[in-house]
Amino acid sequence: IYSQYTEDCRTGMYPPNGPTFRGAVSWYTVDLNLPPSKRWTALITEKKADLVNMIQAIRDLANAFVPSGRLIELVDITLPLMVDTLPHPFSDEIKGIAAVSGIPLGEVVLFNIFYEVFTVCTSIVAEDDKVKMILHHWDVKNKSWIISEKLKPLVVNLDFKRNNQTVFKSTNFAGYVGMLTGIKPHIFTLTMNERFSLDGGYIGILEWILGKRDGMWMSFLTRSVLENANSYEEAKTRLAQTKLLAPAYFILGGNQTGQGCIITRSRLLSIDLLEIDQKLGRWFVLETNYDHWEEPLFLDDRRTPAMKCMNQTTQKGISLKTMYDVLSTKPVLNKLTTYTTLMQVSEGKLESYIRDCPNPCMPW
Ligand SMILES: *[C@@H]1O[C@H](CO)[C@@H](O)[C@H](O)[C@H]1NC(C)=O
Ligand SMILES: *[C@@H]1O[C@H](CO)[C@@H](O)[C@H](O)[C@H]1NC(C)=O
Numbered sequence: 001i002y003s004q005y006t007e008d009c010r011t012g013m014y015p016p017n018g019p020t021f022r023g024a025v026s027w028y029t030v031d032l033n034l035p036p037s038k039r040w041t042a043l044i045t046e047k048k049a050d051l052v053n054m055i056q057a058i059r060d061l062a063n064a065f066v067p068s069g070r071l072i073e074l075v076d077i078t079l080p081l082m083v084d085t086l087p088h089p090f091s092d093e094i095k096g097i098a099a100v101s102g103i104p105l106g107e108v109v110l111f112n113i114f115y116e117v118f119t120v121c122t123s124i125v126a127e128d129d130k131v132k133m134i135l136h137h138w139d140v141k142n143k144s145w146i147i148s149e150k151l152k153p154l155v156v157n158l159d160f161k162r163n164n165q166t167v168f169k170s171t172n173f174a175g176y177v178g179m180l181t182g183i184k185p186h187i188f189t190l191t192m193n194e195r196f197s198l199d200g201g202y203i204g205i206l207e208w209i210l211g212k213r214d215g216m217w218m219s220f221l222t223r224s225v226l227e228n229a230n231s232y233e234e235a236k237t238r239l240a241q242t243k244l245l246a247p248a249y250f251i252l253g254g255n256q257t258g259q260g261c262i263i264t265r266s267r268l269l270s271i272d273l274l275e276i277d278q279k280l281g282r283w284f285v286l287e288t289n290y291d292h293w294e295e296p297l298f299l300d301d302r303r304t305p306a307m308k309c310m311n312q313t314t315q316k317g318i319s320l321k322t323m324y325d326v327l328s329t330k331p332v333l334n335k336l337t338t339y340t341t342l343m344q345v346s347e348g349k350l351e352s353y354i355r356d357c358p359n360p361c362m363p364w
């Protein structure tokens with residue numbers, strides 16, 4: 001049954017073309033010198049219709065669960081009360097987005113929470129003798145194809161500037177103020193993957209809603225590290241030690257040999273660190289959404305095929321081009337794949353591509 005959904009490692013997919021390539025991602029500047037409430041005005045003005053469309057899909061989903069419309073009513077009443085408990089600058093940025101888009105504040109907050117909870121990804125950091133690369137691939141969990149489709153027009157590349165200088169770059173969704181993946185040019189690259197764990201996937205979020213608010217949203221930490229950390233070591237320490245609302249994986253790459261790691265997090269602390277180690281022949285580290293020391297769920301094994309293709313590529317053959325091939329191989333590429341990002345720290349390069357997976361293709 002599976003054979004038609006899996007394939008031999010792809011080659012020659014780059015530059016992106018053909019039916020798995022929907023289109024390039026456009027660049028926008030976010031000026032960090034502006035007050036938080038104004039930073040997103042230009043982007044949201046342009047993307048307003050797509051964002052409204054996306055929020056409507058979330059509303060429909062909520063109304064499918066609770067047909068009376070009570071769930072959205074609750075969102076509209078309660079979430080605006082919580083926006084001020086979000087740390088600076090996130091609360092003002094979210095209010096700014098609601099004001100410009102005309103979308104009720106509670107629903108913008110919901111959109112920002114929603115993707116904390118519903119994402120799956122494949123991330124790889126690899127090293128040859130000159131460069132460090134990271135590759136990231138963002139999917140939406142379960143068969144939410146509608147959501148996945150509605151998200152594609154919202155995918156944007158962001159250049160965050162202060163005093164007219166790039167601070168970091170990211171691929172993200174318009175209307176979402178946390179970050180999932182990004183690069184601090186010449187210093188480090190970072191991506192966040194969701195970790196489904198018994199020690200409290202959703203408990204922290206529930207606690208936050210109920211008023212216990214000492215943990216940080218994962219995507220807010222990712223953004224804060226991209227914005228404020230100035231070295232690989234500083235980023236690593238903050239990612240390992242900041243208390244979180246939910247477990248997560250952070251995939252970090254630096255600019256020196258050996259600087260590439262997966263930090264496996266519980267809500268409280270780092271429980272495992274897997275680093276690139278040339279002496280052990282470990283020239284890349286790879287993370288999907290399962291602890292690296294455990295078997296992945298057999299229905300969702302993107303790790304084995306991705307590893308197989310990395311092994312076939314070899315350290316000598318690795319480049320952004322061949323990394324793109326790895327992530328274009330089914331089922332690493334699947335129906336829920338929204339975009340693929342390639343980053344190279346030494347050149348400060350970030351490029352992203354919106355993806356499609358024509359049939360036959362794994363639904364997740
Ligand atoms: C996916 O999630 C949506 C809403 O969260 C739910 O309605 C749907 O049944 C889920 N599908 C699967 C296959 O789990
Ligand atoms: C900002 O930088 C760009 C090039 O990086 C330059 O063309 C532009 O004049 C600068 N703007 C200001 C206000 O300094």
Ligand SMILES: *[C@@H]1O[C@H](CO)[C@@H](O)[C@H](O)[C@H]1NC(C)=O
Pocket residue numbers: 186187230231232233255256
């Ligand atoms: C590598 O990162 C460090 C900060 O961790 C920075 O001081 C150094 O200039 C960077 N090296 C290169 C070649 O960019």
Ligand SMILES: *[C@@H]1O[C@H](CO)[C@@H](O)[C@H](O)[C@H]1NC(C)=O
Pocket residue numbers: 304305307308311
């Ligand atoms: C890839 O190579 C590593 C190191 O040689 C090995 O441990 C791993 O089992 C290989 N994985 C696959 C799927 O080929």
